[in-house]
Amino acid sequence: MNQIVVIGAGQAAIWAAKTLRSEGYAGRITIIGDENHAFYERPPLSKQVLLGEATHESLKIFKDEVVDEFNIELLKPVKVTHIDRQNKTVYTNTDQAIPYDKLLIATGSKAKIPVKEWSSFHNVVSLRNIEDSLRIEEKLNHIKKVGIIGGGWIGLEVAASLSKRNIDVTLYEMNDRLCARSVSREVSDYLLALHEQHDVHIRLSCKHLDLNQSDEDQSVKIYVSNDTDTAVYDLVFLGTGAHINKEIAEVSGLETSDGIVVNEYCQTSDPDVYAAGDVAIHPSLGFCIQSWSNAQHQGVIAAQSMLSQQVPYEETPWLWSDQYDKNIQILGSPVDIDHCQLVVRADKEGDHCFFYLDQEKKLHYLVAVNNNKIVKMAKRWIKAEWPLDPDMLKDQSFNLMKIKPK
Ligand SMILES: Cc1cc2nc3c(=O)[nH]c(=O)nc-3n(C[C@H](O)[C@H](O)[C@H](O)COP(=O)(O)OP(=O)(O)OC[C@H]3O[C@@H](n4cnc5c(N)ncnc54)[C@H](O)[C@@H]3O)c2cc1C
Structure with a gap:
């Protein structure tokens, strides 16, 4: 094997390249990315960058000299248009045909725009990459009033960052609570209170929304059906979910559903094609994390699988969000939390941990606010499948370090 090709130049791609080299692969690595920028962290875009506390330059996942050592042939901005699996070749919009022995699809996702016309409005924005971030930054100095559509994690982070910049923020959510797809009502209520404390106006149950751009000053009106009030904003931010970039896998006949179907070794229905990151469906949970x-x-x-090291993917899903002075960490899968027992532990500072225990009292899911210590312990409890005592979990005076297997 002498030629590995990776489509997408993001987080999954660079970690694959790093691993290939650290595991001794000496052949060619070609990475093809359609952005002007490559290998940078996206999470700060809605947090430190939006707050003016970090620059785009500081987002690099690895320093340039470290990336140089990986000896990657990077093609950017170049888009892969087609994969010919029979002849093991990828084709690009620059008319290049690049052969591969093994191929990794790491094309991530993009911001979902619910109505096509909205993307043509001058003051309607979304946030997925540095270009979007530059566009928002350029507008921020002239902005007093922002409408956010979508009360998921990105919408809430943007609300927190903009309100910290003294911008008047109203957030519209179609469900009757925030982050409804990933947390229980109790956590949604916590998030609602947090944002209201910071003077963000939250409007729930806004099922049918429409936008209209003024010809005069390009301000944007948000209409909510059954509501005679329309509000006018300098800028509207769409936090309306993500669209998984699975099209090239679909057209090349790989098995897909909501994303690309892979096994626990990140291998697709074609043994020489792999997928990783946002675009790949988690092998046991059945959705894209x-x-x-x-x-x-x-x-x-x-990368390990390409080198025939069969290491299964067994990580417990983990993600975080930063809003105001709260670091919110989420561990496990939200699937089936309705059937779990919720145990809430409040600490002296008023921060909360929400434990969801399954029927055997094992930790299934956790939302922890400003409590990295508990998250670290919880990772161990989940791995070891320890049953937990709800009374101990909720008792602030009980030191959770003392929890031992029964
Ligand atoms: C604003 C923001 C904040 C976030 N905050 C958090 C957070 O707090 N915590 C957390 O856990 N996660 C967070 N995330 C999610 C996290 O950043 C992503 O899950 C992660 O970047 C996914 O990595 P990836 O390699 O799968 O895809 P990406 O990093 O998206 O990289 C995929 C790349 O492939 C390119 N591409 C797509 N199609 C093609 C093609 N045909 N040809 C060539 N290139 C192509 C894309 O343009 C992109 O550059 C955040 C994401 C965003 C956008």
Whole structure:
């Protein structure tokens, strides 16, 4: 094997390249990315960058000299248009045909725009990459009032960052609670209170929304059906979810559903084609986990598999969000949390940990606010499948370090 090609130049791609080299692969690595920028961290875009506390230059996953050592042939901005699996070749919009022995698809996801016309409005933005971030930055100095559509993690982070910049923020959510797909009502209520304390106006149950751009000053009106009030904003931010970039896998006949189907070794239905990161469906959970740590770990596993080291992907899903002075960490899968027992532990500072225990009292899911220590312990409890005592978990005076297997 002498030619590995990676489509996408993000988090999963660079971790795959790093692993290939550290595991002794000496052949060619070609990475093809359609952005002007490559190998940078996206999470700070909605946090430190939006707050003016970090520059785009500081987002590099590895320093330039470290990336140089990986000896990658990087093609950017170049888009892969087609994979010919029979002849093991990828084709690009620059008319290049690049052969591969093994191929990794790490194409991530992009911001979902619910109505096509909205993307043509001058003051309607979304945030997935540095170009989007530059576009938002350029507008921020002239902005007093922002409408955010979508009360998921990115919408809430943007609300927190903009309100910290003294911008008047109203957030519209179609469900009757925030982050409804990933947390229970109790956590949604906690998030609602947090944002209201910081003067963000939250409007729930806004099922049918429409936008209209003024010809005069390009301000944007948000209409909510059954509501006679329309509000006018200098800028509207769309936090309306992600679209998984699975099209090239689909057209080349790989097995896909919501994302690309892979086994625990990140291998697709074609044994020479792998997928990792946002675009790959988690092998046991059955959906795409769109998180920084998933992209990193799957990139590593895919690289190991290409080198015939069969290490299964067994990481517990983990992601975090920063809003105001709260670091919110989420561990495990939200699937089936309705059937779990919720145990809430409040600490002296008023921060909370929400433990979801399954029927055998094992930890299934955790949302922890400002409590990295508990998250670290919880990773061990989940791995060891320890049953936990709800009374101990909720008792603030009980030191959780003392928990031992029964
Ligand atoms: C604003 C923001 C904040 C976030 N905050 C958090 C957080 O706090 N915590 C957390 O855990 N996660 C967070 N995430 C999610 C995390 O950043 C992603 O899960 C991670 O970047 C996924 O990595 P990836 O390698 O799968 O995809 P990406 O990093 O998206 O890289 C994929 C690359 O492939 C390119 N591409 C797509 N199609 C093609 C093609 N046909 N040809 C060539 N190139 C192509 C894309 O343009 C992109 O550059 C955040 C994401 C965003 C956008």
